[in-house]
Amino acid sequence: MIADITMPPMFKAGIIIKCPVCGRDDELQLTADTSDTSETAAFVKCDAGHQWAEPRVTRRFAAEVCEMLAKNHPEVITWV
Numbered sequence: 001m002i003a004d005i006t007m008p009p010m011f012k013a014g015i016i017i018k019c020p021v022c023g024r025d026d027e028l029q030l031t032a033d034t035s036d037t038s039e040t041a042a043f044v045k046c047d048a049g050h051q052w053a054e055p056r057v058t059r060r061f062a063a064e065v066c067e068m069l070a071k072n073h074p075e076v077i078t079w080v
């Protein structure tokens, strides 16, 4: 299943993940495919509709976050 997850600000090694086009760093949506646990870059999109492959976030991480949030915070997940 594929889902868009509204994430809190995400940091990797102390550096915030932000949109490479407009610089937004909050309300970013992480796209997760629960059947894809590869180490490939996951897709992230911002409120302005920009989407990019974020090499610091793996699809495995996205799938794991999705599974956890589906149980605890289903309101942040939009199944697509």
Ligand SMILES: [Zn+2]
Pocket: 019, 020, 021, 022, 023, 024, 046, 047, 048, 049, 050
């Ligand atoms: Zn943007």
